[in-house]
Amino acid sequence: MIIVHHINGKITDVITSDNQKIEFDYKKTIASGLHELACQFPDKKIVWCHSAVKEQLDLETIKKLFHHDKMMLSFSSSQHNFFETTIGYVEESLFINVNKKVSYPTWQMSSLVGIIHASILNALRDKIFCDADFDYYLNSVAKLCMPLGLLCYSEPKLLKKGEHRNIPRPSIYDLFRFVKQHYKTRWVFLLLLNLGLYERKFPVLPLLVSFFYKNRKNGAINLDTIKVQSSVNVIDKGTVDVIIPTIGRKDYLYDVLKDFSRQTFLPTKIIIVEQNPQEGSKTELDYIHGEKWPFAIKHIFIHQTGVCNARNLALNNTESEWVFLADDDNRFDTDLIQEVFKNIKKYGNEVATTSYPQKNEVKKYRKVIQWPTFGAGNSFVKRILLDEIRFNDSLEFGYGEDSDFGMQLRNKGYDVLYLPEPEIIHLKAPIGGFRTKPGLLWKNDNIQPKPSxxxxxxxxxxxxxxxxxxxxxxxxxxxxxxxxxxxxxxxxxxxxxxxxxxxxxxxxxxxxx
Structure with missing residues (x-):
């Protein structure tokens, strides 16, 4: 591990983890200095740290946190990031409003402290300009490389507890320049419009100056050659319970159970919550007890509809090490669970959402990346994470319950990774029977709310x-x-x-x- 200390935009010291000094040209910018060190030490992890907090650098913890080479960790102790909250005017993603108390996925990096593997920097050589402003460079790297599979996090455990130095703030010119270089051009105009509407600011000159900068693209960057093998063991017993809410889809659910019965890695238990709002009605799932299955089936029959309630009931009955949140109109190959567990071991992550295309749909994402949402019908979660997490009943019959569930996980410090392979086909089956239109609180309002x-x-x-x-x-x-x-x-x-x-x-x- 190579540690780079810096102050006022210049490298002041380069040492090894055992405190051996490395000779270096200190006239270089920090970004170009990191690249030179990456060439000199291609198999090493490179840590950067502001001189003001070098005594608080927690090297022993960093070794555990940085558990594979395709990561980038950073932390800023201040309430805001390098780009202040105004960046939210142009990006709606969860990567903006960072929870600084836990490990949290974000492209917003900081010069205060961080770590990256030399192989990543070598893959970026001559692909991203080494800006003199180190914070700007770090944010540019993360923004461009997250969609390519670089896993980027705000990580408070990089530093020991104590008072930390605040990071420098960029100018309004830097903000417009960053938006111009990393988003579609229309967003610089929307940024100006939002600043005018909500802050009564009209920075026209920074907008105009931003057009002197070219858009930065990541098409020439290839991170696929960097191998990933996590040193963290997140699978012990390897047992998995499956939860499936269902309503009026008897035949589709049967096909799903058959797919599970053919798995090379069988689930321990499948928990089915069948809903039928008609009082006095009985289950239509006769095959649950009429056929033999190579796993236990827990069948819960209720007269209350609502997928949030159904999934929460199922979660209350899970016991295995892992939980697979599935749906009643999925289809998948025989090695689904085996391959998902193989990827989970590889990346050392406790939450994974699979590719979930409909029939004949072209797959858009083909790399393992940090997912900006959560799939309630195609995700694997370690059960111990779910002790205090449930689907929000307030979102019943609406939209966003799965995204909210994912955010609960992230705010506990657990990232959601997207796996392009294996995939689950989502049949998007017709709505099952026994459904009644929910009586939403606002259905009789003269003015209907927008958005929902x-x-x-x-x-x-x-x-x-x-x-x-x-x-x-x-x-x-x-x-x-x-x-x-x-x-x-x-x-x-x-x-x-x-x-x-x-x-x-x-x-x-x-x-x-």
Missing amino acids: PTVMLYIISHNSQEQLKGYKTTLFFKFYKHQNIKNPFRYFKMFQKQWNQSVFWANQLKKTS
Whole structure:
């Protein structure tokens, strides 16, 4: 392990983990210095640390945290990141509103302290410009490489507890430049619009200056040659319980059970929660007891509909080391569980969501990446993580319950990885029988909320204020062409009323959650 100390944009000291000094040209920028060290020590992990916090650097913990080579860890102790919360005006993803108390997925890196493997830097040589501003460079690397499979985290355990130095703040010019170089061009205009609407700022000159910079692309970067093999063992017994909510899909569920019965790695137990709202009705799943299955089946029959309630009931009955959250209209190959566990061992991660295409759908993502959502019908989670996590009943019959579940996991310090292989085919079966249209609280309102209050509840629960406002702006433009009011002033008034209704009902739902 190579440790690089720096201050005021310059490297001051380079040492090994056993405190041996390394001769180095200290005139270089920090970014170019890291690249030179990566060439000199291609098999080493490279740590950067501001001189003000070098005594708080926790090297022993870092060795455990950095458990494979395709990672990038960093931490800033300040409440905000290098790019302040204004970056939320142009990005709605969960990578913006970082929980600094736990290990949290984000491309927002810091010069205060961090670690990366030399092989990553060598793969980036001549692909990303070595900016003089080290913070800008680190954020650019993470932003470009996360979609390519580099796993990036804010990690508070890099430093021992104590007072930490605040990071420098970028100028408004840096913000516009970053947006221009890493997003589609329209976002610089939306950034200007949002700053004007919500902060009464009109930085036109930074907008114009940003057009002197070219967009940075990651097409020439290849990280596929960097092997991953985690030193963390997250699988012990390797047992797995499957949970499946179902309603009126007898034949589809049968096919799913047959797929499980052919698995090379069999589940221990499958928990089926069958819903039928008709009082006095009986189960239609006669094959559960009428056939022999190579696993235990726990069948729960209820008269209450709702997938959140059904999944929570199933989770309460899990006992194995792992839980597979499945659906009743999935199809998959015989080696699904075996291959998923192989990937989980490889990456040392406690949560995995598989590829979930519909029939004949072209797969968009082909690399293992940090997933911006969560799949409630195609995910594996270590059961011990679920002791305090359940699906939010306030989101029942709405949207966002699976994304909310994923955010609960992340806010406990557990990332969600997407696995391109193996895949689960989602048949998107027709809605089963026995379903009644739910009586939503706002169904009789003269002005219907927009967006759905459940979507709004997710946003106000997990996103920053800037993300909420940025979402409002983009939603305004998206819905304009899909509604009947073409007068922009009348449309704005109606949109504002619908938005306020959504906020009201979201807060009502929040009180009951």
